[in-house]
Amino acid sequence: MRIAVAEIVQETGSFSPMAADLKDFEPYGLFFGDEIFERVPDAGPIGGFREIAAQQKTPVIQLPLVRAWGGAGGTITSATFDFLSRELSERLRAAMPVDAVFLSLHGAAASENEDDVEGSLLEDVRRIVGPTTPIVVAVDHHANITRRMVENANALIGHETQPHDPKETGRKAAGILFRMLNDGLRVTVAWQKIPMITPQDQFLTSQGPMKEWFDLARSMERRARVVDVSPYPMQPWLDVREGGWAVVVHTDNDLPLAQSLAAEMARAAWSRRAEFWRSERVAAADAVRQAATVDSGLVILSDTGDSVYGGAPGDSTVILSELVRQNVPTLTLVPLIDPHALEAALKTGVGSRFEAEVGARIDARYYKPVRIVGRVAAVSQGVTVELPERGVCDIGRAALIEVGQVRLVLIEDRTFAINHPVLYWHLGLDVAAARGVVVKTASNFQFFAPWRTRLIRVDSPGMTQSDLTAFTWKRTPRPIYPFDPIENWKPE
Numbered sequence: 019m020r021i022a023v024a025e026i027v028q029e030t031g032s033f034s035p036m037a038a039d040l041k042d043f044e045p046y047g048l049f050f051g052d053e054i055f056e057r058v059p060d061a062g063p064i065g066g067f068r069e070i071a072a073q074q075k076t077p078v079i080q081l082p083l084v085r086a087w088g089g090a091g092g093t094i095t096s097a098t099f100d101f102l103s104r105e106l107s108e109r110l111r112a113a114m115p116v117d118a119v120f121l122s123l124h125g126a127a128a129s130e131n132e133d134d135v136e137g138s139l140l141e142d143v144r145r146i147v148g149p150t151t152p153i154v155v156a157v158d159h160h161a162n163i164t165r166r167m168v169e170n171a172n173a174l175i176g177h178e179t180q181p182h183d184p185k186e187t188g189r190k191a192a193g194i195l196f197r198m199l200n201d202g203l204r205v206t207v208a209w210q211k212i213p214m215i216t217p218q219d220q221f222l223t224s225q226g227p228m229k230e231w232f233d234l235a236r237s238m239e240r241r242a243r244v245v246d247v248s249p250y251p252m253q254p255w256l257d258v259r260e261g262g263w264a265v266v267v268h269t270d271n272d273l274p275l276a277q278s279l280a281a282e283m284a285r286a287a288w289s290r291r292a293e294f295w296r297s298e299r300v301a302a303a304d305a306v307r308q309a310a311t312v313d314s315g316l317v318i319l320s321d322t323g324d325s326v327y328g329g330a331p332g333d334s335t336v337i338l339s340e341l342v343r344q345n346v347p348t349l350t351l352v353p354l355i356d357p358h359a360l361e362a363a364l365k366t367g368v369g370s371r372f373e374a375e376v377g378a379r380i381d382a383r384y385y386k387p388v389r390i391v392g393r394v395a396a397v398s399q400g401v402t403v404e405l406p407e408r409g410v411c412d413i414g415r416a417a418l419i420e421v422g423q424v425r426l427v428l429i430e431d432r433t434f435a436i437n438h439p440v441l442y443w444h445l446g447l448d449v450a451a452a453r454g455v456v457v458k459t460a461s462n463f464q465f466f467a468p469w470r471t472r473l474i475r476v477d478s479p480g481m482t483q484s485d486l487t488a489f490t491w492k493r494t495p496r497p498i499y500p501f502d503p504i505e506n507w508k509p510e
């Protein structure tokens with residue numbers, strides 16, 4: 019059994035001032051052919067696929083094509099998209115004949131010349147392998163599901179949780195693929211677009227309306243002949259032609275069942291639209307005042323407008339400037355991406371006084387640099403750490419600046435470690451001694467869970483801000499909730 023395997027993942031933020039090119043993919047590993055399994059043998063959806071492939075009775079010949087993982091960032095340049103799609107097509111053609119294709123795609127990638135990156139890639143793959151070869155895709159559930167994606171894949175299997183478990187999604191998708199190949203499973207697909215965009219505040223699947231919606235999908239999956247129910251609450255910073263929420267239902271050769279469940283899922287989301295829109299945001303000045311009163315445990319201050327995992331630049335000064343202005347009395351950890359200030363701190367040297375304007379280096383539309391006066395407490399000339407959650411992670415150079423009770427870590431790049439305790443550990447800081455930490459994410463708080471006593475979602479402006487009405491939307495189809503009044507919407 020010959021199965022082609024590829025991963026092209028990037029989450030595009032349409033409101034980012036940065037363009038994404040191959041340099042955005044290289045730090046995470048941009049690999050081709052056999053190099054892929056040598057370098058990333060068991061991570062992510064492909065790792066999950068490989069686990070299931072290894073359990074098959076018939077030997078599976080895995081044909082690795084392309085692995086490009088770019089995190090979240092700005093719109094992909096035309097040249098980068100053309101390069102990646104050409105590599106995928108040419109390598110797939112060279113690998114033919116194949117019995118199936120397993121892909122890991124984000125689903126919310128857009129390039130300068132293509133609103134629907136995944137739809138285009140899937141169309142190419144379908145053209146090459148023909149109409150009867152199964153194509154199964156593991157997709158991030160923040161995807162924007164499009165007509166071309168549905169028409170050119172046999173199954174689009176989304177993550178079951180936020181924070182995500184990509185490997186588990188890979189296992190689930192692979193299980194379906196092997197049932198198609200070995201047991202004659204005939205996957206039938208129905209899907210629904212839902213005219214909604216909502217902010218990240220209610221995106222966790224462990225609570226609130228998102229939990230109810232995802233629980234409904236899981237309960238449907240326990241019914242006979244239901245293969246998979248994948249809800250897709252699209253990430254809210256994607257301004258593209260087919261933008262909006264969706265649901266995709268896969269059944270065992272039962273189209274009416276798939277259609278009725280897709281409609282039921284769509285109605286369930288639509289009827290909760292006001293709950294999904296509900297915000298828990300606190301103004302930065304109030305958030306800092308509240309955090310300052312804590313005397314045990316750790317308050318997580320979520321910098322919602324500057325979510326690096328959502329594609330933002332990580333250089334917002336909104337919370338930092340409040341911490342400095344209020345001279346916060348409790349030990350508070352703050353990360354900031356500013357290569358220029360970092361360079362100056364490294365030159366200044368450990369133990370010396372440090373005075374500088376920091377932040378707002380990449381995105382000065384929403385916030386301004388802030389002046390700090392402190393001391394360089396520690397520096398690192400660049401370190402690569404092994405994280406169980408992610409694999410290898412390059413932190414790059416870093417400097418720890420003490421500004422009163424603020425412990426500011428300056429870094430040069432958008433590393434995964436920015437929301438991880440390792441950022442502070444590697445500079446000799448004890449996270450348990452801190453009472454506050456600023457995280458540049460609105461969802462991935464799990465790395466600080468052992469110390470967490472409270473979470474405050476700070477209403478900070480930026481390209482990942484929760485106030486979606488403040489952006490200028492150009493391409494998203496209208497009418498759409500919550501921007502337009504929609505009377506009596508019903509699924510098709």
Ligand SMILES: [Zn+2]
Nearest residue numbers: 158159160182
């Ligand atoms: Zn996601």
